[in-house]
């Protein structure tokens with residue numbers, strides 16, 4: 233029945249040729265429905281972007297149009313001929329440019345490349361022109377880049393670099409291995425005792441303005457080895473949430489806290505968003521439980537989603553090269569039958585429901601950064617939200633025209649009361665991030 237509603241909304245939009253801003257759907261659609269809607273909406277927004285004139289020489293691959301799925305990993309060589317990094321778009325209009333006769337590695341680790349003359353797991357394609365590549369010994373003649381797909385969706389790998397982050401917690405990296413070398417997409421600082429990522433980090437540049445749309449989600453989220461004895465697939469169901477919470481605050485109150493109406497239930501809140509990554513292969517690597525934390529769906533689809541969208545667009549428009557640290561802090565407390573505040577976890581005493589979700593955007597070259605924070609509790613009275621925001625820092629965004637691009641509704645507790653801090657101020661309350669210096673706000 234819900235699906236019918238979504239289809240009706242999409243069909244109506246199709247007819248009108250314009251989709252409502254996703255923020256208007258925050259209190260209507262659930263997790264999966266919202267993600268599907270967001271994808272349609274982002275596709276609509278991307279179609280409004282200017283199209284650059286094509287280069288007269290070399291190859292141009294459009295992020296939406298010239299990339300096939302199941303998608304290989306694409307790697308580029310450095311100036312002395314070593315494979316060294318993922319292929320990336322240039323500018324902010326969703327196009328990859330490769331020079332005439334430049335080689336690009338096409339890799340399907342543990343699978344084989346499709347539509348080729350000779351079976352290969354990894355091969356080097358040579359740019360001919362437009363969207364065409366050649367491959368001596370494995371391709372007959374030229375082929376469209378997008379026809380080089382993998383025999384199945386690739387499995388991203390988790391890599392333990394044996395490195396620690398804040399307070400002795402462990403760094404975990406996520407990426408792909410190609411011919412025995414690991415290529416990172418994002419990293420996490422993980423607290424194994426609480427089973428919670430303190431933060432994840434990844435790059436955001438203007439190229440992230442346009443991501444590949446119509447990328448199917450993997451069928452399940454992966455716990456890997458990080459959640460022993462805990463079944464997150466079950467714990468994230470609304471029935472389990474009511475049940476576990478009921479053990480702490482009583483079943484009757486739990487039934488009032490966790491409701492489908494107004495999307496007041498805990499969703500798998502992506503830390504690094506699916507749409508923060510350009511390529512299908514990278515987007516699919518976001519579905520690890522170390523990259524999620526319990527977030528009220530009304531907030532996930534509310535101010536948190538606006539922050540994700542607006543910050544990405546701002547980085548693209550301003551030409552910033554940033555690292556984004558997305559993390560969580562604190563534990564949500566809800567009153568029990570005796571009006572005592574109780575810490576809320578997804579399981580008995582593990583996987584806390586964080587009180588704060590934050591994004592710190594930092595640009596190394598300018599040494600500027602800003603911390604954006606959303607309070608993850610739609611049940612708080614406004615005065616209480618204001619009070620616990622003030623405990624973290626002095627807000628920098630309200631009545632500051634430098635942040636006019638951030639069109640969230642920061643005073644609405646039911647979609648996530650929100651505020652911003654200088655990085656120094658943020659650190660004095662939330663000390664988790666690695667050291668870096670800032671000389672001012674990034675806006």
Ligand SMILES: *[C@@H]1O[C@H](CO)[C@@H](O)[C@H](O)[C@H]1NC(C)=O
Pocket residue numbers: 394
């Ligand atoms: C991890 O690093 C520590 C030192 O930081 C070292 O003692 C240990 O042997 C390393 N473990 C592995 C598996 O490399």
Ligand SMILES: *[C@@H]1O[C@H](CO)[C@@H](O)[C@H](O)[C@H]1NC(C)=O
Pocket residue numbers: 389390391409412413414
């Ligand atoms: C990935 O590559 C790294 C070396 O860069 C290696 O240590 C690791 O075992 C590989 N992981 C998998 C799953 O193949």
